[in-house]
Amino acid sequence: MAEFIPQTGMRSFAQAAASEEVAAPLRVVQIDGLVVLKIIKHCKECMPALVTGQLLGLDIGSVLEVTNCFPFPSRGTEEEDEADADGANYQLEMMRCLREVNIDNNTVGWYQSTYMGSFQTVELIDTFMNYQENIRRCVCIIYDPVRSGQGVLAMKALKLQESFMDLYKNQEFTGEKLREKNLTWVDIFEEIPVKISNSTLVSAIMTELETDSPVTQGDYDRLALSTNPFIEKNLEFLIECMDDLSGEQQRFQYYYRNLQRQQTQQQTWLQKRRADNLARKAAGEEPLPEEDPSNSIFKPIIEPSRLDSYLIVNQVANYCDQIKGFSGQSFCRLYLMDAVHEN
Template identity: 75%
Template sequence: MATTTTTRSFLQAVATEEVATPLRKVQMEGLVILKIIKHCKDHSPSLVTGQLLGLDVGQDLEVTNCFPFPMREEDEEIEADGANYQLEMMRCLREVNVDNNTVGWYQSTLLGSYQTAELIETFMNYQENIRRCVCIIYDPSRADQGVLALKALKLSDSFMELYRSNNFTGEKLRENNLSWVNIFEEIPIKVSNSSLISAFMTELEPETPVIQCDYDRLQLSTSSLMERNMEFLIECMDDLSVEQQKLQYHYRSLSRQQAQQQAWLQKRRILRFKRTCSHGQGLIVPSMVVQLNFIEEYVRDFRVEKSFKVGNPCFYHFGTEAYLCMTPSDPLPSEDVRITSK
């Protein structure tokens, strides 16, 4: 009887679906961070990417190793060679007893301009084969200011569910209470080192005294980065102007469609009394206006917000005024959604 009970409990445990635990933090080895920084700085200002390897343990994602991807152009044969390179690298790491489980990827960025539709598509492709994955973003331009510009990102669960349904309408976005700030979630990063590395780093610490003027030299100016931020902001404003023209064309098409629908309904009411069931003909239904895709607009608003944050209050005020001037102030109809800044 006890054996039967144990077997039944085991079968129930197997049949029970595993409950997905939320990701609490990303634990990275110090060696992995140094590899990422070296790879990104050696090829700056070009954007590079690489593979993250590690383990998924409970609520933590441990990143224990990484390797860079070779820089390639857009070519099918070169892309196939890149896939073979990844498989060969993981096979070699497995032979030397190194963690070869893929937990995500890392990539470099310039002035925080990583919010793209391609990043979302890459996340969704990884999610098809990996239960949990992250993207490590490193910004060499911010590192020049003495900041460890390293962050771990993942897509929010609500956004992934809506993306899989492929139904980005204004009604669905309002139902899920989604905006451009809800696309990505930032996961805390914890740097982990072995005891030997920690002891070695302690011995390397200099014992020279530090005075106040040494700290004053660390306050770097942001004027060198303002020109690039202005270029990014102008580019985003141009894209926003193009999207506004598309939105106006969409509303004109929507008005024409509604007029056609009203005329069709009126015609149907008249013909309903004239035709018979045996000799009647079906009416042609006017085609529907294609819904707008809000992913590009959401990502663009994210990039505009990041372009504002350069640490200069005057530039922030100017950028905010420029963005508000480019954004329409008239309320949109209730059946559509308006893309606004935070």
């Protein structure tokens, strides 16, 4: 997982903006075409391993411009502490080199690859919190090479919701706090629209390189009907998530059963104590306290965190969206190919 390394020396533009109150909310993430190609190349070359990298650019008003990026080195078989130190030195050296050649070196987030959209994890949230200690409006670009191989650019920009960040800092994911903040599972991540931009010179070159043929090999690839492996894998992951969600529900049922049992024991003990106090008053003795902290039945039962449940539900929704979108495209391809065969 990516780790943010604060820049030394001159304070970055993004960090300066983070220390001030930002009036305009983040509306769009504008990514240069070259950055998109570098992310795709890094993620595809390292498959099936998952990789991460740094995003560099500028935070201007409601637009976050991503103008450059570089990959993080893989850890390999090194020790964790040694790998973290090497990664930090690598990031600082890369930023220093970019600054020397007058390239944007302000950190605005990171990118990471995912497999079949499986990115709703606590590790992703921890990385966001690590970054947002220094950069308030950082984003994470999620790229799925497997999904992109089906004819769709599976790239999205995510950020954490402000309301969720406040709860996560205090680890207050109890039912009472969630109801108080009116926070549901859809309020964890916020997806920011992604806009890919190219300079006028690049657009002119691409126009010159464009062939006269109205149909390219990429157009034919979009008509591929081999959809079974992708849908089957999504369904397998969906079933695993449903099993995990069922386990979380059983954990909460166990908690509520214990809570109800404890409340029953407390009421029984309290009734007995009140009866004893009535007898002591009749005998002219001092009544005993109606609460006994040393008694095990008065020890509070810690409510399990609902964060894992929220993340699993988020992941289930993501798999369902992927299956729905891919199935709709498959039907369009089938109808199109049927019409082609008829003609």
